Every structure is written in C-alpha cells, then in structure tokens.
Amino acid sequence: MKKTFVVIFSLLLLSCQKTENELPLLLNYIPKDISVIIKVNDLQDFKSSIRNNGFIKKLDGSVLKADLNDFLSPLEHLDTKKELLFCFSEVGAGNFEYTLISRKTADLFKLDSISDRKIESLPYEGGTIQKISLKDATAYSTELNEVVIFSSSRLIIENSIRQSKLKGREGDLTLSKVYETSGNDVSATIIIKNSGFSSLFGELFPDKDFDIIEDLATWSALDILAGQDEITFNGIALSGDQASTLLPLFDRNSPETNRTPFITPVNAKGFVSFTYSDWELLYQNINTYNNKVITKDKNKALFDASNEVGIIYHGDEKSVAVHYTNIEAARTELENERTKVDEYRQTPIYRFSNFKVLASVYAPLIKNSASNFYTILDDFLVFSDKSENLKVIIANYQSKSTLGNSPTYKEYTKDLNDASTILIAGINPEFRELLSQGIKKEYAKDLNALNTKEYPHFAMQLVSDNGFTHINGLIKKVKQQSLAGSISQLLNISLDADILTKAQFVTNHRSKQKEIVVQDVENNLYLISNKGKILWKKKLDSPIQGDIQQVDLYRNGRLQLAFVTDDQFQILDRNGNEVEPFPLKMDKKITQPLAVFDYDKNQNYRFVICQGSDIKMYDRLGSIVGGFTFTKTTGQISNTPKHIRENGKDYLVFTEDNGKLHILDRRGNTRVKVNETIDFSGNPVFLYNSTFTTTDNQGSLIQVDKSGKIAKQSLGLRNNHKIDATIKTLASISENILSIKNQKVELDFGFYTSPKIFYINDKIYVAITDTQAKKIYLYDSNALIIENFPVYGISAIDMADIDNDRKLEFVVQGDKNVILVYKIN
Incomplete structure (x- = not known):
C-alpha cells in the first residue's frame, strides 16, 4: 500500500x-x-x-x-x-x-x-x-x-x-x-x-x-x-508543543512581500523564499532552535536590514539571494570583503572569504550553501559557490527575464497572497526533471514524458499568523491567448459508466450560466458545472426520453428539471431532489419525450405525456387538466406533441403512425382539419414559412397551411433523411448532402446525426456530426463551414454561451464515457 x-x-x-x-x-x-x-x-x-x-x-x-x-x-x-x-x-x-x-x-x-x-x-x-x-x-x-x-x-x-x-x-x-x-x-x-x-x-x-x-x-x-x-490546496500547519519544528522560528514575525521571484531566472528550476519583518527576532529564534547562546557576531550585522532570504535552484547549482529594506548597511559590512574577481555587464563580482556564513546564520533554513562569491543587484545581495551562477542571475535580472516578470507566473500566482512567510515555486519542465532525478526509476520515465507546457509552474506558500501557519498552493493550467476563431477544448469529463443520452446545457438560475446534464447506461443522471465539476449524480428508474426541459414550477425564478422515463414523469430541483408531488408513476409505458407548453409565458405549465395512442395533459401541480378533451388517437402517436404560436393563436401539433396530422387548439379541439393522410418520414413538424412543415418517405417537403391544404415539393431526399427548421431556415441531410436554405454541401459518406439549427447572438448556426468518422461540422446560414471545423466528437452537440462572455461553447460525447466541451474563440 x-x-x-x-x-x-x-x-x-x-x-x-x-x-x-x-x-x-x-x-x-x-x-x-x-x-x-x-x-x-x-x-x-x-x-x-x-x-x-x-x-x-x-x-x-x-x-x-x-x-x-x-x-x-x-x-x-x-x-x-x-x-x-x-x-x-x-x-x-x-x-x-x-x-x-x-x-x-x-x-x-x-x-x-x-x-x-x-x-x-x-x-x-x-x-x-x-x-x-x-x-x-x-x-x-x-x-x-x-x-x-x-x-x-x-x-x-x-x-x-x-x-x-x-x-x-x-x-x-x-x-x-x-x-x-x-x-x-x-x-x-x-x-x-x-x-x-x-x-x-x-x-x-x-x-x-x-x-x-x-x-x-x-x-x-x-x-x-x-x-x-x-x-488547489489550502490549509494549516501546527507545531503543537514541539520546539524542534521550524514554524516557531517565525513566531511574532510578520510575512513580507516575496521579492525572490524578481531575481530568479525564468529558466531556473525554482526557488524557496523565507521572509521576516524583524531580523533580530528571527535570529534569536534560530539560535534557540540550534541551542546556541547569542554572542556578539559580526555576521549578524551583515543581515540586520534584511527581510528575506531565498534559495534559487538553477541547473545543478543553487544560489542564495538576500533582500534588504536598506542595503547600505550591508555594503558597509562588506567593505573588507571587496576582493573583486570579475565584472559582468558592468556589475562587479567579489570573492567572499567567510563562505560558511549563510549556514551559520540561517541554519536550519539554509544548509550546506557555500558563498564563495557575491554580487549586489539593487536591493539584493546574491551569494553562490561559482561566479558563473551569478552571471546567469545578473543577465536575467538586467533583462527582466525573471520569474516575477513572467506573464505566466503572474497569471499563475494571482490568487495567492502577496506576502508569504515561506514561498516555494517550481518551473516546469525544469522542476519535473529535478523530481525525476531522485524519483523511483519506474516513475521517472512517466514524469519525463509528461507534457507540462500548459502547466508551466507550481507554487505553495505558508503564511504565519497568530500561532497558525496557513498553507496555500496550486497547480493550474495557464491558458495561452487564444486566436480569434480558434477552437479550444475546455473540459474533458469522464463519467462512471458509458453515456446513454445526448449531453445538453441547462441554465443555472443563480449564476445565469449554463451547466450540463447527461445520463449514463446505469441510468444515473449527472449535473455538471461549466468548470467540469460533477455537482451530483442521481439514480433513475430507466432511461430519460428525449431532452430534459427546464421549468419554473413555483414562479420564483428557480428552475427545475422536467422529463419522463419509461414509466415516470419526474421533476427535480437544482440539487437533484424530487419536487412534490413528483414523480408521477404512469400505468402504461411512456412512448414519447415530455412536451411542455407555457401558452402565455406565465409559468402556468401544461405537461403532455403520450402512452401509445393515449395522450394526457397535466398541470404544474401534477393533476390532469380536465379542460383538455383530446385523450386518444386511432393509431400510435409518432412524434412528441408540439406547441406552435402564430398571430395570437395556439396550435397543438402531433402525428400518428397511420398518417394522420392533428392540429388542435388549447382545449384539444381540431383547429385545422387535415383530411389527407401523409406517409410521414418520422421527422418532427415545424412552423416554417408560416406553414406546418415536415417531410414524407418519398423525400418531399410537406407543407400544410392554416386551412388544412397540403402542398408537396420534391426535394430529392433519400430514405432516412433528417431535417430541422425554424421560421425561415430549413436544413436537411440526405446521405452525404447537407442542405441549408437550398445551398448544398457535399460531405464524405458517413452516419450523420440530424442537423441542428442554433440561433445565438443574432446568428444562425447549423451543426451536424458524422458519428462514423467522429467529426463535428458547424456551418452558417449560407452553408459556409465555420473556421477550424470539423473537430472531434461522436454525438450530436448542444451549443450555447455557457459563461456569458459572448463566445460560444458546445458539448459533445467524446468517448464511451467522456463528455467534451469546446470553446469557439
């Protein structure tokens, strides 16, 4: 173990x-x-x-x-x-x-x-x-x-x-x-x-x-x-009564802003920084820890005005940088150590005779750090055992090629406190290499193969405060500035079992942003945040039919999830809890997805459930609506009933497998009588160009006007064609031909999902997926493909602006149990 x-x-x-x-x-x-x-x-x-x-x-x-x-x-x-x-x-x-x-x-x-x-x-x-x-x-x-x-x-x-x-x-x-x-x-x-x-x-x-x-x-x-x-990780460290631990060294010493990042080269492996507001107090605590009696120490004066000491790891070497609030006192103390041995970029490098000074003063914080050479850079006194190390630091400091000036480091650490008692930071892949040198061989290979470009740093800080030491740290992906029109993968979410239903977006009524709902083959329903966090998972009795609808059952702005399974009508709140009096157990198998009607946009919902040839309408309290008189068809209901409103009139539209088309009013009476039967193709009925529009099995466009008259137009569509439509846009796929507003696009032969029309930010998009080739295509209303498509995916997509930044995201199945979310930049 x-x-x-x-x-x-x-x-x-x-x-x-x-x-x-x-x-x-x-x-x-x-x-x-x-x-x-x-x-x-x-x-x-x-x-x-x-x-x-x-x-x-x-x-x-x-x-x-x-x-x-x-x-x-x-x-x-x-x-x-x-x-x-x-x-x-x-x-x-x-x-x-x-x-x-x-x-x-x-x-x-x-x-x-x-x-x-x-x-x-x-x-x-x-x-x-x-x-x-x-x-x-x-x-x-x-x-x-x-x-x-x-x-x-x-x-x-x-x-x-x-x-x-x-x-x-x-x-x-x-x-x-x-x-x-x-x-x-x-x-x-x-x-x-x-x-x-x-x-x-x-x-x-x-x-x-x-x-x-x-x-x-x-x-x-x-x-x-x-x-x-x-x-991210946040917490505390405590020493209890153990005087042998390091945290008491910083008792009554306030953390300071860490300056070590601003002298650490960008190509270093990392650094450790210790800060203190009172050097004298730190020195006393160090001597207590080391069981040393404080005597007059000339080395002590060298660090009197310091407030930070940092260890910089670069190559196989390390250097130590001491930061001062006033470095002039240190310059004075170093007058007898001014044996100049080199000069680099107009910066002198001196030999230091007391090379054990750092270990004698700062141990146990710093151990075995030789200080044969030193240089002064503004408020920093920098020591190293080799002058070449100091030259690297001088060059990067003068050109501002330091970690503290790096945009990725700034982005990475913006959520950390500005001041730390101890700050540890690593730079990938250099830190990865440092780890792999000491790690077990079987793991070193894995670490060295790890691509860490998107994770350029790691950081951890400790902040001492009133007997507690707070710990904050993170490893996070730093996103590069996206090019306009580029497509980036935001999320890759693995479920506990294979995916059963199409993933779709729903609205979080608190944040007004989008979340994801999806069901797996074990009938677990998931709600997932737009950050990829699984908020909850709920076991259902059987698969959900069709899309999940959102309703405001209590008319208070809080949204619920409404859907049907094989034998239940269910409504859940945003936490996955059942809303009374739901679920409603049905006496017969439900054969079509749930239809939700809100005639006057006042949340006085009507829920329509189909069971073979039976049709039932429920109100928001779960009671049968007595005023709806249409309860049974002669054949099997073959499409989910749809509510269409035009010119102040309501139309309830659905089809039977025997070719009958019903167009009813709110009470279930026939509003438009259609005398002819239609050899329906199985596609839904849409309101398109002010007509009730669908297709037949011969590939013709079927349009029924308000008087019940039927018009047919041959589109040359083959069997198993699929369509989607809005008031003014019709899209179809037949074999490998995609048509959008009569503009045709020839695709590779494959197995395509139904085209899906999205109207977002005043623009029309048409999406279709080749599930065989695992490619998602996205077109505009003129049948022109959106830049950088196709992309990978194996299901139909749902698309929305999930975080209200005016940029679109879409969700798709990426593997048997994987949900992907892409962003169009």
Missing part, C-alpha cells in the same frame, strides 16, 4: 465546541501510529475530481496512473454522502496499510454486484470482525458504536476493538485542532504527520532529503480542490 499512497499524494500536491481532550467522533477510531488521514467529505466528488483533472489525465497509460487507480480501488465499493476518513499507518517497518472509517449507513458497502465475494464473521474479544474476500484482495471490518471501520490489516481492526474498550482516551490535541480547521465544503482534506514524511516518501523519492518538511510542523492539513484545469 505504501507506493499506492505516495502516488496519489504527489499528484494531489502536483490537484462545535469541544472539551479540551475530546476528539471529533471519527478521530476516536483512527489507528495508532497514523501517518496520513484523507478526510473525504464528498466521496463521489472526490473520485470524480481525480478522474477528471486535466493534469492527472496527462498520466493516462503510465505506471503512475495505474498505481493511482490501485489507490482508488478500495473506494469503488463504498457509497456514502457522510464524512469518511481514509487513513494510512505504518504496520511494521516500511509497510503501510489503509483504514476506512465512516458513520454507519444502510448502503455503505456496494458488494451485491460482485459474484465471487466471500464474507466470514470472526469473533474477537466480545466483538465481531468481518473478513471480506474480493477477487485477489482481502479486507477486514468491524462496527463500533455506529461507526464502521474497514482496513487492509486485521491487526488494525483488532486494535480498534481493544481501544474502544478503553475509557478516557486522551487525543492528540494538535491533530484535533488541525482536523477541526479542515473545510467541510471541499471534496477532501489531506492531514499529514510531518515526522512520517520520509517513511512514506522514501520509496518514491529514495534520493531526496525531506528534513525541511519533517521539521516544519507536527501536523499539516490541506483542503484539496481538484478542478478540470487546476489543483
């Missing part, structure tokens, strides 16, 4: 009043010698975030990704909306086992679908241990006081049973404080025991020294937010 844990943790870093000794409930059941706790607040969101994060997706096919999947495997058979602890503890030297702890729920474990499972009950000291065998894995569980404990180690379960019988167990107060500060509105929080860092990561990074991390604090907690294009 050890390797599995360190992989996920590396990727994520790269993604009530209580009595004094009382622990939060679940913490009472954590194993002894715990090293890491992952507090999961939303299990579904946690798994989805990792699965859909763009940075992690870049590892597809790698050993790292395979081990990540191994890490997630214990969670696949769990289903809970309650808090869950995923713990790792050392059982024997270098052997890490996992433990899952959660409140008991009825359906916590989903094991019914596993045919070869085996469960045994083992008595132990008055309790019961369940031994669960699943394929090649064995795990153990027990239940204690409505808390379920599940572990890969029987010993851990046995210890849990014994510990539960002990009274007055005193908890780790520092752990408790860290735990209580973790957020409940994030998918997961990672809580680390710093002293166990080397044990955990020694296998992954056998050549690395983690002293600074282990010495930093006693416990650290990071709230993880893994979005589609970024991983």
